Amino acid sequence: MTLPQVPFDDRGLAYGDGVFETVLLRHGEPVLWPYHVARLVRGCQCLGIPTPCQAAIEATWQGKATAPLEVLKLIVTRGSGGRGYALPDPPAPRLLSQRTVFAPMVERWKNGVTVRICCLRLGHQPALAGIKHLNRLENVMARQEWRDAMIAEGLLADQQGQLVEATSMNVFWQQRGQVFTPPLDKCGVAGTLRRALIDQGAVSEASLSLELLPRMERVWVANSVQGVWPVHTLLSEDNVCLQRFQGDRHDKFQTLAHRLLGYAPTPMQ
Structure with missing residues (x-):
C-alpha cells in the first residue's frame, strides 16, 4: 500500500487544523457509518473547513476487503496555505485515508x-x-x-x-x-x-x-x-x-x- 504524503506546509501537520475518524470495517463495509459521517461533517463545520464531497468520503472504504475486520482512518485537513494562523483563501482541504487489518482484544x-x-x-x-x-x-x-x-x-x-x-x-x-x-x-x-x-x-x-x-x-x-x-x-x-x-x-x-x-x-x- 502506498501511503499518502503530507506536504510540509499542511495545516493539519502544522496546527492540528483538521478532523479525523477511525471506522471499523466488517467485510469491507463500514460499521456505524452514518454516525461517523455526521461527526466528520460537524467537525468540519465547527472548524470552518469545507467538507469533502460525499463521493470522495464514500470512496475511502469502497474496494476489496483484505481481511474480515479492518480499521479505516480518515483525516481531513484544511490543506496548505495561509500566512501563519490566517486561513488560506480559498481553502483546498486534503482528504487522507488508510485501511489496516484489525483484531479486537x-x-x-x-x-x-x-x-x-x-x-x-x-x-x-x-x-x-x-x-x-x-x-x-x-x-x-x-x-x-x-x-x-x-x-x-x-x-x-x-x-x-x-x-x-x-x-x-x-x-x-x-x-x-x-x-x-x-x-x-x-x-x-x-x-x-x-x-x-x-x-x-x-x-x-x-x-x-x-x-x-x-x-x-x-x-x-x-x-x-x-x-x-x-x-x-x-x-x-x-x-x-x-x-x-x-x-x-x-x-x-x-x-x-x-x-x-x-x-x-x-x-x-
Whole structure:
C-alpha cells in the first residue's frame, strides 16, 4: 500500500487544523457509518473547513476487503496555505485515508480491565467539544502517565473534577440499574458508539464527579472499534485500588453495544 504524503506546509501537520475518524470495517463495509459521517461533517463545520464531497468520503472504504475486520482512518485537513494562523483563501482541504487489518482484544471483553484515574485535567473549550479534531495533545500527555501493560485505560476529568472520558474511549457507569455517560458539551470526544447507544435509549447523559465513581455499580469503557471493556479494577492517580467492580456473565450493556458493532456476545469469565 502506498501511503499518502503530507506536504510540509499542511495545516493539519502544522496546527492540528483538521478532523479525523477511525471506522471499523466488517467485510469491507463500514460499521456505524452514518454516525461517523455526521461527526466528520460537524467537525468540519465547527472548524470552518469545507467538507469533502460525499463521493470522495464514500470512496475511502469502497474496494476489496483484505481481511474480515479492518480499521479505516480518515483525516481531513484544511490543506496548505495561509500566512501563519490566517486561513488560506480559498481553502483546498486534503482528504487522507488508510485501511489496516484489525483484531479486537477479545480477552478484555471477557475478563474486564484495570483502569486508572489520570492526573491530567482537561480544559474546557465548548467550541471544540465533541468533535474529533487533530489536536489530541491532552490525550497524548495523559497516556504517558502509565507504562504498566496491566492498565488498559486512563480516565480523564475536567478542572472541576467531573468525569469526561478515557484517553481513547468513552466511559459509562451503572447506577440504580441505569447506564449513564458524561455530557460532552465543554470538552471530550463524542464517540459514535456512544451516540448510537444514546439513540437506542440504552444510555443517558449525567454528570459524575471522580470521587463518586467508586460508588457506582458497574463501569465500562468503550469505543466503536474495540467495543466494550467492563472495568473490574479502578486505580487512583497513585495506582492505589479504589474499587473492584463485580462482573456479569450476561452483560446486557456490552451485548447491546456489540450487536451494534457486529461483535458476538462474549460471557465474562
